[in-house]
Amino acid sequence: MPESKRANIDSMVGRVVVEKGLATPSEVQKCLELQRAANDGSDPRHASLAHFLVAEGIVTRKQIERLRPDLEEQKAEQQQLPGYELLGRLGAGAMATVHKARQLSLDRLVAIKVLPRKHTNNPQFVERFYAEGRAAAKLNHPNIVQAIDVGKAGNYHYFVMEYVEGRTVYEDLAEKGHLSEEESLNIAIPIAKALEHAHDAGFIHRDVKPKNIMLTNDGKVKLADMGLARAVSDREAAEAEAGKAYGTPYYISPEQIRGERNVDFRADIYGFGATLYHMVTGQVPFDGPNPSAVMHQHLKADLVPPDHLNPKISTGLGEIIEVCMAKNRNKRYATTHDLLDDLTTVQKGEAPLHARKLFDMSSLSVLAGDTPEAAPLVELTQAPANVGMSPVFWLAAIGWAVAGALFLALLMSN
Structure with missing residues (x-):
């Protein structure tokens, strides 16, 4: 040989x-x-x-x-991808294998995602694979892994993208346990910018999680893996996916779990909040013995406030995360820009105005007698059925009681 x-x-x-x-x-x-x-x-x-x-x-x-x-699979892939030299496997999953490769024409390193041969005869898998390539190709942002090419060679469908030398946030968490507020914001802000770009272009990612956030060796932050991304306007895909839960159980939004047809950018805001929660606490928001148990908690369980698990984070950052993770999407951030605005404000040591406004509106709504379901307010750490009198109500009641007691004392002294 x-x-x-x-x-x-x-x-x-x-x-x-x-x-x-x-x-x-x-x-x-x-x-x-x-x-x-x-x-x-x-x-x-x-x-x-x-x-x-x-x-x-x-x-x-x-x-x-x-x-x-x-x-044999690796040998066949290498032989049937002309123009590329495969240098090593970066990862493999049920849906694809990712290789480090050299693009011979430009002499540059790239990453190539290859659809396994067992899926090549399944039109649904093939279409989803190309949909990822099309979605990535329409996004051009420094904080999103760049698409280069998508196509077919022999029996293989492949998707070529920018090669990122570095590690994932998931790997950082596995090593450190949790990240500081400063580290977390330095990662969260670029990812929020990436999501804002995708949302403005009409796309939702649907799988924001630590494993899909890359930290390059030269200090950049990039959002990766558009495998579940789709255009908000793609009604055909929305109908085909109705009733099915697409996403990663630890970070999936309630509306994705329910398989709703009209999932929008607010699902990404929820996943972003769940990811940020994991970063600052070292724990996923909800855990369980199996995916179904975890997803049930996303739908029904109270969220333990992140600053209860890590008292070192600021109140403002905790408020941002809780607003992102409101179970009712109408109570989350109204736009990705508002989220980004609050993140940059907290990074400067100031209060998150958009989140704080939602918190204030929530308190006023309860005082006015509005039901949590009817009021367009932020959901905090309790499920709607368990919401009681707000802290503002009790403070007001105590204030009136103290004033009354002082008034009576003055009358008696006279």
Whole structure:
């Protein structure tokens, strides 16, 4: 076997055993060093990386055999994507595999998302894949991962996008537990700008979450993965998706859970709030033993205020998050611009005017006897059925009681 072909196969074997959790990068590196030291070219079978992984007891022959379909899939993808050199797999899921690659014509690094062959005969999967490419291509913003190309080569559908060297917010949270208010706002503001651009262009993302926020090595913040994005005006898609919950359970909005036809930008504001909640507290807003249990809590459970879990964050940031996560979307921010305005205001150490106004209106509504369902007000930490007298009411009552007592005391002293 030619040396270059052997090296390519060894590279794929090394990537796959690490991706599957069968070996660590250091174990693969050790076997590569043993291979280089022992390989005299006399026996290609014994010269393979797989041989040394088995010989060192890191994997078994049966495990190597079970990896064969993955290796064949990667080889086929590489052969059928002309103009690109695949350099490694960045990630894989049920819907797609993402590779790091080099675009040969421009000699630049890109990321290529490839639809698995098992989905290529399913028109629904193929259409959703191309819809992602079309949505991304219509968005041009420094805080959104840029689309480059979408097409078909051989049996493969692929989507080429900007390669981002860095990490995700999810990885940061896994390492640090939670982020400071300053760190969180430095991430949240660029993402709010990205969402504002998408919303102004008529698109909703529908899957804002820590795994879809990239932090580049040079300090930029980018919103990634338009896999669930669609145009608000696409009524055909809305009808086709009616009654189905599209999104990630930990960050999904109540209206997405219900499968409503008229989901709009406010669903992204909810997901944004849930993501920001996770960033500043280190916990998802609602948890449970399974996706259904988590989604039920998004619909019904009280939200624990984020500043109760992390007292170090400002009251203003806590108010922003609670407004974003109002279960009734009419009680969330009226526009993404208002959200962005409040974020930048809090970053300067000032009160979030839009959120504060909603909080004040909520208190006045209860005093006036309006029901929570009827009033266009922000939902705080209780479900509508449990809302009682507001703090403003009790403060007013206490004030009148104290004044009355003082008045009686003065009369008696005279």
